[in-house]
Amino acid sequence: MSGHTVPADFSEHMLDLDEDEDLEVFTKNTSLPDGSPLPNSPSSMVNQYRLEDDDEGKEDANTKDIFVTVDHPESQVTAIETFILYRVVTRTTRSDFDSSEYEVRRRYQDFVWLRSKLEEKHPTLIVHPLPEKFVMKGMVERFNDDFIETRRRALHRFLNKISEHPILSYSQHFQVFLTAQDLAPHRKQGPGFLSRMGETVRAVANSVRGLRSRPEEFAVMQEYVDDFSNKMCCMDKVSQRIIKEQREYVDDLKQYSPTYARWGELEEELTEPLKGVASCVVQCSKEAEEHIQHLSEVLVPALHEYVLCAETLKAVMRRRDNIQAEFEAKNEALLTRKAEQEAQLQEEVDVLADRMEQANNSLKGDWVRWQHSMKTDLRSAFISAAEKNVEYYEKCLAVWESFLVSQRAEAGGGQEDVA
Amino acid sequence: MNTLVCLLQSRKMVEEGSTLMRRMEICVAEAEKRSGKNAVSMQETFTVYLIETRPMDAVAEGHNPAPDCLWRRYSEFELLRNYLIVTYPYIVVPPLPEKRAEFVWHKLSADNMDPDFVERRRVGLENFLLRVASHPVLCNDKILCYFLTEEHGWKEAVYETGFQAKADSRLRALSATFRVRNPDKCFMEMKHYSDELQSHTSQLLRARARVADRLYGVFKVHGNYGRVFSEWSAIEKEMGDGLQSAGHHMDAYAASIDDILEEEEHYADQLKEYLFYAEALRAVCRKHELTQFELEMASQDLISKKQQREELATGIVRTFSFKGMTNKLFGQEAPEQREARLKLLEDLIAEGEETVKEKTIERAEHVEKAWVDIQRFKEQKDKDLREALINYAVMQISMCKKGIQVWSNAKECFLKM
Numbered sequence: 065m066s067g068h069t070v071p072a073d074f075s076e077h078m079l080d081l082d083e084d085e086d087l088e089v090f091t092k093n094t095s096l097p098d099g100s101p102l103p104n105s106p107s108s109m110v111n112q113y114r115l116e117d118d119d120e121g122k123e124d125a126n127t128k129d130i131f132v133t134v135d136h137p138e139s140q141v142t143a144i145e146t147f148i149l150y151r152v153v154t155r156t157t158r159s160d161f162d163s164s165e166y167e168v169r170r171r172y173q174d175f176v177w178l179r180s181k182l183e184e185k186h187p188t189l190i191v192h193p194l195p196e197k198f199v200m201k202g203m204v205e206r207f208n209d210d211f212i213e214t215r216r217r218a219l220h221r222f223l224n225k226i227s228e229h230p231i232l233s234y235s236q237h238f239q240v241f242l243t244a245q246d247l248a249p250h251r252k253q254g255p256g257f258l259s260r261m262g263e264t265v266r267a268v269a270n271s272v273r274g275l276r277s278r279p280e281e282f283a284v285m286q287e288y289v290d291d292f293s294n295k296m297c298c299m300d301k302v303s304q305r306i307i308k309e310q311r312e313y314v315d316d317l318k319q320y321s322p323t324y325a326r327w328g329e330l331e332e333e334l335t336e337p338l339k340g341v342a343s344c345v346v347q348c349s350k351e352a353e354e355h356i357q358h359l360s361e362v363l364v365p366a367l368h369e370y371v372l373c374a375e376t377l378k379a380v381m382r383r384r385d386n387i388q389a390e391f392e393a394k395n396e397a398l399l400t401r402k403a404e405q406e407a408q409l410q411e412e413v414d415v416l417a418d419r420m421e422q423a424n425n426s427l428k429g430d431w432v433r434w435q436h437s438m439k440t441d442l443r444s445a446f447i448s449a450a451e452k453n454v455e456y457y458e459k460c461l462a463v464w465e466s467f468l469v470s471q472r473a474e475a476g477g478g479q480e481d482v483a
Numbered sequence: 484m485n486t487l488v489c490l491l492q493s494r495k496m497v498e499e500g501s502t503l504m505r506r507m508e509i510c511v512a513e514a515e516k517r518s519g520k521n522a523v524s525m526q527e528t529f530t531v532y533l534i535e536t537r538p539m540d541a542v543a544e545g546h547n548p549a550p551d552c553l554w555r556r557y558s559e560f561e562l563l564r565n566y567l568i569v570t571y572p573y574i575v576v577p578p579l580p581e582k583r584a585e586f587v588w589h590k591l592s593a594d595n596m597d598p599d600f601v602e603r604r605r606v607g608l609e610n611f612l613l614r615v616a617s618h619p620v621l622c623n624d625k626i627l628c629y630f631l632t633e634e635h636g637w638k639e640a641v642y643e644t645g646f647q648a649k650a651d652s653r654l655r656a657l658s659a660t661f662r663v664r665n666p667d668k669c670f671m672e673m674k675h676y677s678d679e680l681q682s683h684t685s686q687l688l689r690a691r692a693r694v695a696d697r698l699y700g701v702f703k704v705h706g707n708y709g710r711v712f713s714e715w716s717a718i719e720k721e722m723g724d725g726l727q728s729a730g731h732h733m734d735a736y737a738a739s740i741d742d743i744l745e746e747e748e749h750y751a752d753q754l755k756e757y758l759f760y761a762e763a764l765r766a767v768c769r770k771h772e773l774t775q776f777e778l779e780m781a782s783q784d785l786i787s788k789k790q791q792r793e794e795l796a797t798g799i800v801r802t803f804s805f806k807g808m809t810n811k812l813f814g815q816e817a818p819e820q821r822e823a824r825l826k827l828l829e830d831l832i833a834e835g836e837e838t839v840k841e842k843t844i845e846r847a848e849h850v851e852k853a854w855v856d857i858q859r860f861k862e863q864k865d866k867d868l869r870e871a872l873i874n875y876a877v878m879q880i881s882m883c884k885k886g887i888q889v890w891s892n893a894k895e896c897f898l899k900m
Contacts, residue, residue, distance in 0.1 A: 288718055295715040302707040309704055313697035320690040327683035330676070333865040337872045344876070439722055443900045446729070450894035457886035464879045471873050 130156040130227050132242065134220035137212050140171075147171050148212060150219060154242045160234075166243045172197075174247050175219055181237040182226070187383040188427040189232060190434045192225035193372035194218070214365060221369070230433070231426075276392055278385070279424070285431065286381050293374035300367045307359055314352045321345035336474070340467045347463045355456045359449065366445035370438065377434075380427065387423045391416040508537045509616055509631065511609035512552070514601045530601055531556045532608055536631050553634035557582070560608055563630050566641050567621060568763075569650045572770040573853035574621060575860040577614035578759030580607025586688045586751065588696035599745070603752060610756070620856070657769050663776045667850060673857060674768035680761040684754055691751060695744050706737030725900030732893040739889070743882050750878065753871040757864060764860065767853050774849045778842040785835040792828045795821065 136151040154166040175194055182191045195218035227233045240250050278286065321342045328338030394416050398409040513533040521527045535550035560579055567576050584600050594600065612631070615621050626644065629637045712730030716723040 291718045292715075295711055295718070298707075298711045299715075302704065302711060305707070306701065306704050309697065309700040313694070313701055316690070316693045316697050320687075320694050323683065323687040323690045327680075327687060330679045330683060331865075334868055334872075337869050341872055341875065344879075348879075439900065443722070443725075443897055446897040446900075447894055450890045450897060453890035454887050454894065457883045457890065461880055461883035461887070464876045464883065468873065468876050468880070471869070471876070 128228075129158050130154065130233065132220075132223045132227050134216055134223060137216050147173075148215075150216060152223065152242065161239065161243065163243075168242065168245060168247075170241070170247070172215070172219075174241065174251075175222065177247070177251050178226075178237055178241045179222075182232055182235055183379075185235065185237070186231065186426065187387070188380055188423040189229075189430045190373075190376060190380055190427075191232065192222050193369065193376045194222055196372070214361075218365065218369065225437075228437075231430075278388075281428070282381070282384065282424070285427075289374065289377045289381055293371075293378065296367065296371045296374050300364070300371050303359065303364050303367055307356055307364065310352060310356050310359075314349050314356065317345055317349035317352065321349070337471060340470060344463050344467050348460045351456050351459045351463075355452060358452045362452075363445050363449045366441060370442065373434075373438070384423055384427055387416075387420050391420045507616065507631070508539050508550075509609075509612050510535045510550070511605050511612065514605045515554070516596075517556075528596070529556055530596070530604075532605055534612070534631060551632060553632075555630070557604070557608075559630075559638070560611065562638070562641060563627065564611075565650055566626055566644065566646045567615070567624070568766065569646045569653055570624070570626075570644070571620060572653070573767060573849050574618070574856050575760065575763045575767055576621070577611055577618070578756060578763055579611055580604050580752070581755060581759070586685075586692045586755075588692040588699070599748075603748060606749075607752060607756075619859075656773050657766070661772075661776050663772050664779055666772055666775050669854070670768050670771040670850070674765055674772075677761045677765035677768060680764075681758060684758040684761065688751060688754055688758065691747075691754075695747060699740055699744060702737050702740035704737075705733050709734035709737065722900045725896045729893050729896035732889050732896065736886075736889045736893075739885055743878070743885075746878055747875075750871060750875050753867070753874075757868060760860070760864070764857070767857065771846075771849055771853060774842070774846040778839070778846045781835065781838045781842045785832065785839050788828060788832050788835055792825065792832060795825050795828065 131154070133153045134150050135153070137148045138151075140147055140149050149169045149171050152166075152168050152170050154161075154168075156164060172194075179191055179194055182189075195215050226235075226238055232238060237250075241247065244250055324338050324342035324345065328335045328342065331338060391413070394409065394413050398406070398413050401409055511532050512535045514530050515533070516528055517531050518526060518528050531554040533552055533554055535552045537548060537550045557579075564576060564579055567574070580603070583595065584597075615627060616631075621627065626637075626641055629640050633640070709730045709732075712726045712733060716726035716730065719726060
């Protein structure tokens with residue numbers, strides 16, 4: 065026996081008994097409508113569906129036949145709980161939709177339901193992750209406008225990723241999610257508590273055995289997924305650290321500029337240049353604050369999304385492994401059969417073999433699509449971050465240059481050349 | 484680069500018309516570590532600085548004579564400066580670079596032996612010599628000349644001037660609190676200004692050091708991007724090259740802060756010079772207070788002696804005195820004694836009048852000379868600090884340009900991904 069047995073991992077199958085995924089909003093503040101205008105046409109929705117412009121999006125615009133937006137978060141207060149409802153608007157030309165326009169209200173819990181249904185139906189497809197239930201470490205304060213806005217954006221992206229997916233966008237559950245005024249009756253259908261339990265037990269039983277060996281391409285994939293996950297976590301951490309350092313820098317700049325201003329008040333001839341420098345520092349600190357804002361709104365969410373994607377990929381790999389494990393277990397049973405069981409076992413083995421092949425193929429296909437999508441998203445986020453950095457430095461440059469000009473004008477242009 | 488700075492500065496100061504600078508080109512060229520036994524016979528390590536001088540006319544004529552040179556340590560510079568302060572109390576004497584590193588931010592060393600500190604001190608010492616040698620009054624001082632030209636025997640010459648005694652009494656006088664009745668208003672304003680200048684420049688320097696520290700942190704964390712991009716590029720096929728080269732740019736960005744902040748230290752040193760100048764200015768104002776005080780004391784003393792004479796002559800006691808009391812209790816003294824005392828008083832009054840004359844002259848001279856130098860100092864300060872602020876802006880611009888460059892490059896890498 066070679067050392068290729070894959071260790072069992074059944075954390076994925078642990079039942080999440082926590083139904084109250086969005087019951088964390090306790091404020092009574094009615095949130096502000098986000099104020100973005102309702103898009104009138106499919107083409108105007110193109111700009112909404114991607115955070116940044118890129119060629120990929122424009123290409124799809126020509127072939128896309130469904131457009132989804134998530135907006136207008138509103139606080140809902142009932143006797144037992146308070147939560148946020150988001151408006152989900154769909155425009156589509158697809159024939160399997162009865163109408164071309166839908167508007168529904170959904171809460172976070174509903175998104176969680178949709179995603180779990182999609183994963184259930186397509187265990188080895190890569191279903192885009194949802195934003196987390198809770199936010200870590202108070203980077204964004206819980207329950208305030210920033211948190212809600214960040215979540216809204218992420219939910220918007222989630223639905224758009226689903227709608228772009230060649231298979232998932234045709235899911236019945238997706239259609240119901242987008243169209244049903246009341247989702248509750250649909251949520252009650254489908255595998256209930258007990259059958260989910262049963263599946264878990266079965267999966268655990270299979271997983272305990274472990275996997276014989278992974279096919280080469282999936283072994284490579286697993287390695288990549290593990291490495292990618294590490295890198296994304298690092299990137300996420302580094303970005304957050306940079307924001308932290310920048311914030312402290314801005315705070316100290318705010319202490320720094322008054323020292324020039326105060327000194328300027330003491331002097332006569334020097335008042336003007338001292339106050340000039342004070343003003344430059346103030347302006348630069350404003351630019352720095354804007355820069356931080358952009359990083360928090362664009363780069364960090366993008367990186368964080370892919371940290372979550374990495375977890376999704378790990379889960380997909382696990383599920384694929386488990387499907388293979390189930391097949392292998394049954395196959396082994398067939399090999400050590402008693403004559404009277406043979407026919408039935410053979411049938412079962414065939415079913416599982418089919419299932420495994422289907423799962424593997426789904427994953428293979430979706431893997432390519434996912435990699436492409438990842439590259440596009442991250443490339444776009446990095447470009448935006450680099451552009452913003454350039455913009456920040458350009459603005460600061462202009463501030464200091466205009467100060468120099470004013471000083472040179474004062475001095476009558478008698479300064480040495482300073483390159 | 485250092486000789487260039489020195490030449491530029493010395494030429495600039497020559498334009499201001501000073502005798503010594505016209506004669507001599509001065510430069511603090513190097514620093515070296517030495518070991519020796521100190522005053523209490525303990526082994527110590529210290530740094531010496533090489534002072535090079537060349538006659539200006541030889542340079543102007545195109546000859547290139549080897550410079551005369553000698554080594555001095557920081558304590559000798561201090562000795563020179565103390566001599567100058569005592570000998571020219573009406574001059575705002577240029578300050579020395581700081582004795583110990585202050586306003587340090589995290590990466591900057593507070594160690595006096597640190598090569599960066601030594602280098603900045605070398606520049607500061609050179610600056611000190613150039614300022615002193617271009618000062619219209621100080622440049623003619625013999626002791627200064629010996630400092631620059633006589634390696635040995637200089638110390639003896641300084642001590643021979645007897646400045647030490649004056650230094651001690653000056654120190655005592657200046658640190659004492661005394662109440663001056665009529666100080667010159669301008670000098671009092673100037674003293675107040677010097678206090679404020681000290682306060683503001685030190686606040687500024689402290690805030691700047693903190694900002695430098697933070698900026699350092701921001702840049703260096705980007706180095707982590709470099710590392711992660713590089714590692715990540717290893718597992719990607721299409722994105723690999725783009726990530727790899729972007730990573731290099733992040734590393735370059737992180738490294739660029741070292742030079743940027745080193746340059747800024749020179750700006751900080753320019754401000755520090757005026758922080759210390761503020762103290763020198765204050766000392767001149769205090770000296771005025773002292774001369775005023777001594778004049779007031781001498782005048783007061785003269786008045787009281789004249790009063791005593793009057794009382795003695797007329798027998799009318801206007802003021803309380805023990806002599807008066809004892810006279811009343813034990814009877815008046817003999818006429819001969821009275822005569823003797825009157826004579827003594829007359830002598831004292833004559834002396835007193837001389838003293839008042841002297842003190843009046845001393846005070847007036849100090850006011851006149853000091854005011855001239857204060858004006859000179861003010862003009863120099865305004866010019867220097869304006870230039871320093873402009874240089875600061877230039878540094879910021881340079882940093883922005885570097886930032887634009889690096890991030891544009893990074894963007895190119897991402898575009899190619």
